[in-house]
Amino acid sequence: MDATGWDERYREKPLVWSAGPNQFVAEDLAYLEPGSALDVACGEGRNAVWLAERGWDVTGVDFSEVALEKAAGMARDRGVEVEWIRADVTVWAPDRTFDLILIAYVHFPGPAWTELVARASTWVAPGGHLYLVGHDVVTVGVSGPPDPELLWDPESAASAVGDLTIVRAERRVRLLDEGQEAVDTVLVARNEK
Numbered sequence: 001m002d003a004t005g006w007d008e009r010y011r012e013k014p015l016v017w018s019a020g021p022n023q024f025v026a027e028d029l030a031y032l033e034p035g036s037a038l039d040v041a042c043g044e045g046r047n048a049v050w051l052a053e054r055g056w057d058v059t060g061v062d063f064s065e066v067a068l069e070k071a072a073g074m075a076r077d078r079g080v081e082v083e084w085i086r087a088d089v090t091v092w093a094p095d096r097t098f099d100l101i102l103i104a105y106v107h108f109p110g111p112a113w114t115e116l117v118a119r120a121s122t123w124v125a126p127g128g129h130l131y132l133v134g135h136d137v138v139t140v141g142v143s144g145p146p147d148p149e150l151l152w153d154p155e156s157a158a159s160a161v162g163d164l165t166i167v168r169a170e171r172r173v174r175l176l177d178e179g180q181e182a183v184d185t186v187l188v189a190r191n192e193k
Helices: 003-011 023-029 046-053 065-077 110-121 154-159
Strands: 036-040 057-062 083-086 098-104 124-135 165-175 181-190
Touching: 023 046, 023 098, 023 124, 023 165, 023 181, 036 046, 046 057, 046 065, 046 098, 057 065, 065 083, 098 110, 110 124, 154 165, 154 181
Parallel strands: 036 057, 036 098, 057 083, 098 124
Antiparallel strands: 124 181, 165 181
16 A cells, blocks of 8 residues: 555554554563664554654654644654654664654565565664564464565564664464454564664
8 A cells, every 4th residue: 555545544543543553563562671772664653653752863754744744743642743854764864863663554565575574674773672573373363464475574674674683573363452462573682782
């Protein structure tokens, strides 16, 4: 889906996703010392705003103007500042590194996703982390895109992070509102340089 399609999707209701952070983001990143963070394809900004509330200097990038307007409103309402950048993450690159790179539920066809993760791995500052969370291929049709080519698994995620050290690459269960269980891939990698 292109930016226009996502703009339309974000216009459909007040929030497409929840106002709170992804549960795994909250569980796993709460312990990190705040620094600079980049939320890649940040959507409506729920994870970026949550990080900013915890003292992070956050940049969120997305190609949907509607999503970024909602994200800016959420940040304003919650009294935090986030730098919002409208750009296509498949071609955009920052001009600096970050202590945390977050890629949450970004699902592109194989080569585009692998290329994004490989590029994002180079944006991690020394001592910093790359955090990936996305729909896992074992729950195709339950949650996330119905096309298995767009879904993740721990092995493919781990193979995409270049020279970063894998801290954890695993499948985690998430309970959906309907009571079903979804499985997500969660990966944490660190730049040991």
